[in-house]
Amino acid sequence: xxxxxxxxxGLVRAxxxxxxxxxxxxxxxxxxxxxxxxxxxxKEREFVASISWNxxxxxxxxxVKGRFxxxxxxxxxxxxxxxxxxxPEDTAVYYCVTDTRTDxxxxxxxxQYDYWGQGTQVTVSS
Numbered sequence: 769x770x771x772x773x774x775x776x777x778g779l780v781r782a783x784x785x786x787x788x789x790x791x792x793x794x795x796x797x798x799x800x801x802x803x804x805x806x807x808x809x810x811k812e813r814e815f816v817a818s819i820s821w822n823x824x825x826x827x828x829x830x831x832v833k834g835r836f837x838x839x840x841x842x843x844x845x846x847x848x849x850x851x852x853x854x855x856p857e858d859t860a861v862y863y864c865v866t867d868t869r870t871d872x873x874x875x876x877x878x879x880q881y882d883y884w885g886q887g888t889q890v891t892v893s894s
Contacts, residue, residue: 770794770883772864777888780854784892788849790864790885798842801867801874803881804849806860806890816862817849818874825873832858854892861887 776788790802803818817828817838826838837850847864865881867874 770866770868772866772883772885774862774864774885774888777862777890779891779893782855782892782894784854785850785852786854786890788851788862788864788888788890790847790849792845792847792864792866796842797845797866797868799870799872801869801872802840802847803865803867803874804838804847804862805865805878805884806858806862807887808857808860811860813863813878815876815878818876819847820873821871827875829876851890854890856892856894859890859892861889863887 771793773791799821801820804816805813806816807813815829819826819838819840835853840847864885866883867880868882
């Protein structure tokens with residue numbers, strides 16, 4: 769059974785940093801794109817970042833470009849999201865996703881991802 773489990777969320781002050789992790793289990797994801805979406809209360813779910821199976825293609829939302837870094841460790845079946853210079857508007861539940869098509873590249877379209885984690889809360893205070 770495929771599972772994506774996020775961790776690393778929490779409460780941080782504006783300007784601070786957090787590192788989210790997503791551990792995948794149930795199969796190997798080394799040939800699959802992975803990514804992060806987020807959803808704030810009362811708002812639409814939005815794309816944050818994605819990374820291709822070999823980390824050769826990385827995409828960021830404009831709102832996080834230059835502040836967030838996505839990376840992966842295929843040996844650990846884990847994807848990370850390093851978040852720096854956090855802002856109150858980054859407050860949201862962050863979801864890890866994966867596209868199980870072989871050699872997938874990732875991207876911002878949510879429909880391409882077939883597994884989603886339960887989410888981890890990130891709260892940034894002003």
